[in-house]
Amino acid sequence: MIKVSESASKKIVEMMHDDGFDAAHDYVRVGVKSGGCSGLSYELKFDKSIGENDKVFEDNNVRIAVEKKSFLYLAGTVLEYSGGLNGKGFVFNNPNASRTCGCGESFSL
Numbered sequence: 001m002i003k004v005s006e007s008a009s010k011k012i013v014e015m016m017h018d019d020g021f022d023a024a025h026d027y028v029r030v031g032v033k034s035g036g037c038s039g040l041s042y043e044l045k046f047d048k049s050i051g052e053n054d055k056v057f058e059d060n061n062v063r064i065a066v067e068k069k070s071f072l073y074l075a076g077t078v079l080e081y082s083g084g085l086n087g088k089g090f091v092f093n094n095p096n097a098s099r100t101c102g103c104g105e106s107f108s109l
Helices: 006-018 069-075
Strands: 029-034 040-047 052-059 062-067 078-084 087-093 106-108
Touching: 006 078, 029 069, 040 062, 062 069, 069 087
Parallel strands: 029 062
Antiparallel strands: 029 040, 040 106, 052 062, 078 087
């Protein structure tokens, strides 16, 4: 399962609305791809549909779609949003990551 913090939920709903998506019906697609300074990097985008290889979760009024192969890397992850003085953005708190980069956008196992 992938969890969404309250601050991330509020920001996702706001951003989905701004981009013409509806949080009640559409999805936040979370994934992993090769690349980044630690070997793997996170992907985050909005999607109106799910595929047959997707796992779907809902937490804090956000519907999340994750392709099964990415889910292996993301199980137990909490998606948070940081809006502090050190920068704004989504943060993946991934218990599976053995090493993360300074920017928090890539990781390795």
